[in-house]
Amino acid sequence: MSQFKALLVSKREEGGQTAEIVELSDSDLMEGDVTVAVEWSTVNYKDGLAVTGKAPVVRRWPMVPGIDFAGRVESSTHPDWKAGDNVILNGWGVGETHWGGYGGKARVKGDWLVPLPDGMTSQQAMAIGTAGYTAMLCVMALEQHGLKPGAGDILVTGAAGGVGSVAVALLAGLGYRVLASTGRPQEADYLKSLGAADIIDRSELSGPGKPLAKERWAGAVDSVGSHTLANALAQTRYGGVVAACGLAQGMDLPASVAPFILRGVTLAGIDSVMAPQAKRREAWTRLARDLDHGKLAAITQTATLEDVPRLASEILAGQVRGRVTVKVG
Incomplete structure (x- = not known):
């Protein structure tokens, strides 16, 4: 049996937790119909x-x-x-309740997978990752609301991060x-x-603000939450749309109903974890077509599994620019 x-x-x-590189085998993998x-x-x-x-993301122990992840099907009983x-996998509780992408193999439900788009490599797919896929869902939401x-x-908050970087490149393109x-x-x-x-400057949006402020943008992609999202809403033009997908500043939303009832602003919630298959496939098709892969390469760095614990701390501290791909297999 392969290790x-x-x-x-x-x-x-x-108390607390450890993160270490180990050797596992096929018999250690969780249930699923695709390896x-x-x-x-x-x-x-x-x-x-x-x-x-730093937060209770992991809900089953031990956890990979x-x-x-992106990779190649080794065996399958899924039709x-x-x-x-x-194939590509994003979300579905993988890495939280089901072993995820930081291992040389993963056994998952076939319903969780989407095909790697033609012309895209596995590394490019992970340069996009959940961050870029979420950014695409945000762009689609803005479009769907007209x-x-x-x-x-269009305002993009947390713009130097993973979601923000891809959102800027997509929207500009x-x-x-x-x-x-x-x-x-x-x-x-x-x-x-x-x-x-x-x-x-982030400071213009990150503190307490007015319930309704001067109209500045037609829409926004927000990965920050809290006061930043509240201020983004308060400065959105009449009939505008804000797509909210993150909580880097906090889960709270210290806002009022004023933007919604006085300016007809729409707050579109973006969930990438449980999004249905049709929406996922559309997002990945759009990413293959609409994202400048030259720009994607320019914002991407490559790492190994051994680098992940360090990078995990750095991304929480806001010290990671753009995207990181992790070579696993």
Whole structure:
């Protein structure tokens, strides 16, 4: 029975948790109808929480974290998949309640997988990862609520992070004028290289604000939450749309109903974990078509499983720019 390397997170008897590289075998894998030889994974904000234990993301112990992976089907009893198929997985509780992408193999439900788009490599898929897939879901939500290029500026908060970087590149590539909000002024040139037209300092949005403020943008993609999301809503133009997908600043929303009942603003919630298959496939098809893969490569760094614990701490501290791909298999 083949052995493979994995990052395993375990609880300590005295409290806290450990994260260590171990050797596992096929018999250790969890139940599922498809076994995938994992080639690449990535590091998302949620992965940082899981590996460090800063939030109770892991709900089954021990756990192989990693909410994303891309690889090749090794064996399958699921009707949609056969050995040799190239697949992607995002979410579905993988890396939280089901062993995930930080191992050389994963056994999962075939219903959780989507095909790797034509012309995209497994590494490119993980350079996108849940962060980029979530950004695409946000863009789709703005479009579905009627926002088109030319409607006005689109704000992207947490713009130097994974979701933000891909959102800036996607929106700019589609013809929108993008305002990038970041707390890292040194990243201004980086964000403009992705297509941002202007940079907003995070401090303009991160403190308590007015229930309703001057109209500044037609829509927004927010991965931050808390006061930032409240201020983004308060400054959205009449009939605008804000897609909310994250909580880097906090889970609270200290806002009022004023933007909704006085300006007809829409707050669109974006869930990437349990999104239905049709929406997932559409998002990945759009990412293959609409995302500039040259820009994607420019915002991506490559790491190993051994690097993940360090990167987990760094991403929570806001020290990771863009995307990280993790070579697994």
